Amino acid sequence: MSSKSQSSVLHKFKGVIFSTMSSEELLNSLDSFEAREDDVFLVSYPKSGTHWIAKVIENIPSARITLTPPIELGDISKFEELKTYCERRVIPTHLSYSMLPMNIKQKQCKIIYIVRNPKDIAVSFFHYYRDNPNLPSIETWHEFFELFLKGDVVYGSWFDHVLSWEEHKNAKNILIISYEEMKKDPSKNIKKITTFLGLNVTDSEINQIVWKTSFTEMKNNTAKENCDPNHTICALTSNRNLVFRKGAVGDWINYFTSKQKRVFDELFTEKMKHSELAKHFGDYS
Numbered sequence: 495m496s497s498k499s500q501s502s503v504l505h506k507f508k509g510v511i512f513s514t515m516s517s518e519e520l521l522n523s524l525d526s527f528e529a530r531e532d533d534v535f536l537v538s539y540p541k542s543g544t545h546w547i548a549k550v551i552e553n554i555p556s557a558r559i560t561l562t563p564p565i566e567l568g569d570i571s572k573f574e575e576l577k578t579y580c581e582r583r584v585i586p587t588h589l590s591y592s593m594l595p596m597n598i599k600q601k602q603c604k605i606i607y608i609v610r611n612p613k614d615i616a617v618s619f620f621h622y623y624r625d626n627p628n629l630p631s632i633e634t635w636h637e638f639f640e641l642f643l644k645g646d647v648v649y650g651s652w653f654d655h656v657l658s659w660e661e662h663k664n665a666k667n668i669l670i671i672s673y674e675e676m677k678k679d680p681s682k683n684i685k686k687i688t689t690f691l692g693l694n695v696t697d698s699e700i701n702q703i704v705w706k707t708s709f710t711e712m713k714n715n716t717a718k719e720n721c722d723p724n725h726t727i728c729a730l731t732s733n734r735n736l737v738f739r740k741g742a743v744g745d746w747i748n749y750f751t752s753k754q755k756r757v758f759d760e761l762f763t764e765k766m767k768h769s770e771l772a773k774h775f776g777d778y779s
């Protein structure tokens with residue numbers, strides 16, 4: 495790690511690393527957030543496909559929703575800002591279950607939890623770290639791999655995050671969407687999302703959504719939509735160019751050495767042995 499030190503851009507809250515873009519005061523006040531019953535929370539570990547699913551929801555013609563910035567991004571004025579949204583709010587967050595504001599759980603708001611193969615997440619996160627001025631400098635994949643393995647990255651360990659949601663996966667107000675299943679059959683998964691949100695959608699509307707939210711289309715439109723720092727769903731940058739990289743399943747194979755694969759698989763087997771969420775990554779290895 496070089497020029498930008500960990501401590502200049504990161505801090506720890508309840509043992510988990512956060513960017514200084516999430517103020518300690520805001521994190522300390524999460525439980526004072528007032529949810530609305532019709533709020534929808536889009537929850538994920540970073541790099542799991544949040545922008546993709548957000549775009550799907552935005553494109554549902556009958557949705558009448560507003561996508562807000564992440565709940566944990568910014569300072570204490572955040573909750574006042576979130577009150578100004580009149581339409582149904584879709585609120586992204588990378589918080590683990592235990593950190594999610596109490597009121598969201600009490601009101602049983604709808605939650606979409608997005609999962610993705612952690613090896614692909616690690617590679618995506620590496621590029622994001624490397625190019626993001628708001629995160630510590632990372633020189634090499636090997637350096638990042640070690641940090642990811644230990645959970646010494648923003649939002650902490652991928653394992654802890656996914657396992658924190660594991661025991662709530664069958665709750666009626668929680669829908670699990672997987673990046674790999676979206677890739678394989680976007681129409682089917684978009685239908686799952688609309689049904690879960692109680693929204694009607696025709697087959698031709700679904701086809702339109704599939705097209706508008708394809709990786710190529712989203713990447714091409716990035717320049718137009720980019721860089722309104724007041725309206726970003728990225729908790730770690732307002733530069734959307736950093737988000738749309740490759741949009742593929744299995745890119746990890748180009749980065750993991752055979753030793754890294756073995757080490758990661760051993761940890762995965764140990765940590766995820768009782769996890770049913772893991773089955774959503776398809777052919778994990």
Ligand SMILES: Nc1ncnc2c1ncn2[C@@H]1O[C@H](COP(=O)(O)OS(=O)(=O)O)[C@@H](OP(=O)(O)O)[C@H]1O
Binds near residue numbers: 544707709
């Ligand atoms: N439409 C579409 N189709 C397929 N893949 C897509 C799409 N949109 C975003 N992506 C890929 O999702 C990765 C970014 O995840 P997030 O949006 O969760 O990132 S962030 O944590 O909110 O910054 C990142 O993955 P990688 O390409 O592997 O880096 C994006 O490219």
